Amino acid sequence: MIQIGRALLSLDVIEKHFVCDLEQCKGICCIEGDSGAPLTEEETDILKQIYPQVKPYMTQEGIAAVEEQGHYVLDIDDDLVTPLVNNRECAYVIYKDGITLCAIEKAYFDQKIDFRKPISCHLYPIRITEYTELDAVNYDKQSICKQACVLGKKLQVPVYKFLREPLIRKYGEEWYKELEVAVQLLKTT
Numbered sequence: 001m002i003q004i005g006r007a008l009l010s011l012d013v014i015e016k017h018f019v020c021d022l023e024q025c026k027g028i029c030c031i032e033g034d035s036g037a038p039l040t041e042e043e044t045d046i047l048k049q050i051y052p053q054v055k056p057y058m059t060q061e062g063i064a065a066v067e068e069q070g071h072y073v074l075d076i077d078d079d080l081v082t083p084l085v086n087n088r089e090c091a092y093v094i095y096k097d098g099i100t101l102c103a104i105e106k107a108y109f110d111q112k113i114d115f116r117k118p119i120s121c122h123l124y125p126i127r128i129t130e131y132t133e134l135d136a137v138n139y140d141k142q143s144i145c146k147q148a149c150v151l152g153k154k155l156q157v158p159v160y161k162f163l164r165e166p167l168i169r170k171y172g173e174e175w176y177k178e179l180e181v182a183v184q185l186l187k188t189t
Contacts, residue, residue, distance in 0.1 A: 012139035017152030024147035027100030035075035036082035038120040057103035065091035122166035
């Protein structure tokens with residue numbers, strides 16, 4: 001493990017390879033799992049605010065789930081998460097050409113909102129557990145992402161490089177530069 005600021009990173013984040021391959025996986029990470037996408041307290045407020053702009057992009061089932069359950073829910077572990085449709089896919093899921101996408105992100109790319117999507121979604125397959133003193137930053141290897149690992153290895157793209165933008169969003173540009181320096185130091189030792 002290495003520590004950059006308050007983030008304690010698993011070496012898997014540096015050593016493992018990953019590049020999403022939506023043509024292969026079809027965005028199954030937005031459907032599989034035992035609860036919705038993890039949310040921060042701040043993101044719950046954002047979801048309430050942006051819902052009117054995101055709603056036109058959503059499926060009827062997603063709209064019904066949000067209107068019945070709320071913009072977010074507490075899961076079995078009392079964590080804030082997105083609501084689900086039929087205890088399966090995220091309520092904010094949309095489909096295009098058989099691929100699962102995000103209605104929030106679609107509204108963002110259409111410049112209707114300035115929030116891209118929950119940070120947990122943007123960072124996937126990294127999962128962050130926040131503690132009082134530090135954040136545990138781990139690579140969450142899932143069988144549903146097997147093709148992403150194959151493509152990442154073929155292209156020689158480590159997890160942290162694939163997730164450069166969301167890592168900067170979470171920790172800042174300077175933090176990411178420190179991570180790159182630390183990775184170079186690791187390679188020379």
